[in-house]
Structure formats: C-alpha cells, structure tokens
Amino acid sequence: QVTLKESGPALVKPTQTLTLTCTFSGFSLSTSGMRVSWIRQPPGKALEWLARIDWDDDNFYSTSLKTRLTISKDTSKNQVVLTMTNMDPVDTATYYCARIALHGGSNYFDYWGQGTLVTVSS
Amino acid sequence: EIVMTQSPATLSVSPGERATLSCRASQSVSSNLAWYQQKPGQAPRLLIYGASTRATGIPARFSGSGSGTEFTLTISSLQSEDFAVYYCQQYNNWPPEITFGQGTRLEIK
Numbered sequence: 001q002v003t004l005k006e007s008g009p010a011l012v013k014p015t016q017t018l019t020l021t022c023t024f025s026g027f028s029l030s031t032s033g034m035r036v037s038w039i040r041q042p043p044g045k046a047l048e049w050l051a052r053i054d055w056d057d058d059n060f061y062s063t064s065l066k067t068r069l070t071i072s073k074d075t076s077k078n079q080v081v082l083t084m085t086n087m088d089p090v091d092t093a094t095y096y097c098a099r100i101a102l103h104g105g106s107n108y109f110d111y112w113g114q115g116t117l118v119t120v121s122s
Numbered sequence: 123e124i125v126m127t128q129s130p131a132t133l134s135v136s137p138g139e140r141a142t143l144s145c146r147a148s149q150s151v152s153s154n155l156a157w158y159q160q161k162p163g164q165a166p167r168l169l170i171y172g173a174s175t176r177a178t179g180i181p182a183r184f185s186g187s188g189s190g191t192e193f194t195l196t197i198s199s200l201q202s203e204d205f206a207v208y209y210c211q212q213y214n215n216w217p218p219e220i221t222f223g224q225g226t227r228l229e230i231k
Contacts (some may be wrong), residue, residue, distance in 0.1 A: 049220035059216050107213030107220055108156035112165035
C-alpha cells in the first residue's frame with residue numbers, strides 16, 4: 001500500500017526558509033524509474049507543480065520558482081525534502097507531495113499525500 | 123510554459139445527467155494529459171491518464187478523449203459523489219514543466 005505524508009511548519013515568517021518533508025511507504029525511491037514531486041495549492045486556487053526528484057538523483061524545478069527551491073531525498077529514510085527560500089505571504093498554500101506513476105515517460109501523479117497547509121505571516 | 127485552459131469555470135448539472143468538461147492546451151501535448159478530481163479538504167485523485175485511460179478503480183462512467191490541444195472529460199450519469207472540482211494536467215514537456223488547468227467546479231443543479 002502506497003502512502004505519502006507531508007510534514008513541516010504550519011506557520012513561517014516572511015523571508016524565512018521553509019523546509020517540508022515527505023515521508024512515504026509502499027515504494028522505494030531507489031527503484032529505477034521512481035519519481036516524487038511537490039505540488040502546492042493556494043487556498044481556493046489551482047494546483048501548481050514545484051519540483052521533481054528521480055531515483056537517480058535527477059531533479060527538475062518550476063521555471064518560475066527554481067531559484068528558491070531545492071529538492072533532495074534520503075532513500076534510507078524514505079523521505080523527500082523540499083526547501084523554499086525567502087517565503088512570502090503569496091506562498092501561503094497547501095503543499096502536497098505526490099508519486100509519479102511508474103509508467104515509462106509518464107509525469108502524472110497516481111498517489112498523493114494529504115497535504116500540509118503552510119501560512120506565511122509575520 | 124504550456125498553458126492549460128479549462129472551461130467552463132463552473133458547471134451546474136443535475137444528478138443522473140451527463141457532464142462534459144473541456145481542457146485546452148496552448149500547444150500540442152499529444153496524449154500526455156491527465157484528469158484529477160478534488161473534493162473539499164482532500165488531495166486530488168487521479169481519474170484519467172494518457173488522455174483516455176481510466177486509472178485503477180475509477181468507474182466506467184468517467185471517460186476521457188482528445189489529443190493535441192483539445193481534451194474532454196465526460197461523466198456519463200452524475201452521481202452525488204461526483205460533485206467536485208476537476209483539474210487537467212499536461213505532462214508533455216522535456217525537461218518536465220508540468221502545468222495544471224485552473225479547474226472546473228461541478229456543482230449540483
């Protein structure tokens with residue numbers, strides 16, 4: 001059974017760095033072809049893809065946010081970590097981690113975490 | 123960046139009727155398109171991938187069609203549990219730059 005769960009601070013101050021952890025089970029990020037992404041959703045708004053990390057340590061970022069994002073993994077702990085620097089109130093959102101389906105060349109999400117709401121406010 | 127545009131923003135349909143949701147890409151994404159359903163307070167759920175393939179466990183009343191820039195999600199006979207927000211997502215680029223539509227809210231008429 002595949003599960004993912006996000007964890008991190010519920011509240012951060014403007015200009016601070018946000019660190020979120022995705023802890024997953026039911027699959028391994030050392031398996032060839034496995035990939036995990038972060039996606040966010042401001043309250044009442046649409047989904048926005050942020051970053052992806054692959055089993056072979058390749059990583060990819062949203063063009064508009066790439067200067068602020070870092071994605072990494074700890075395969076032994078079954079975790080993926082996202083850091084976002086210089087947080088602003090517009091970054092207030094629910095942050096999801098999601099597994100990318102293990103289909104050759106696919107980039108759609110077959111399992112999602114429950115999401116964690118991050119509010120940016122002083 | 124490929125822009126995904128969904129229409130309408132809100133669709134009001136009676137239970138038992140058919141719902142047709144549209145998604146348009148700003149450039150061709152071939153068949154690299156997925157649909158998700160999201161209910162309040164929940165994460166999105168994968169419905170369709172490859173434009174027309176139902177994900178595991180998705181009822182047959184959900185169907186997807188289209189290729190290139192024009193896509194449709196059809197729900198043939200709406201059940202109460204189908205009222206939700208639906209998002210399309212393209213995954214055609216390399217390097218990957220995944221984009222979602224702005225969503226269609228399907229509400230009870």
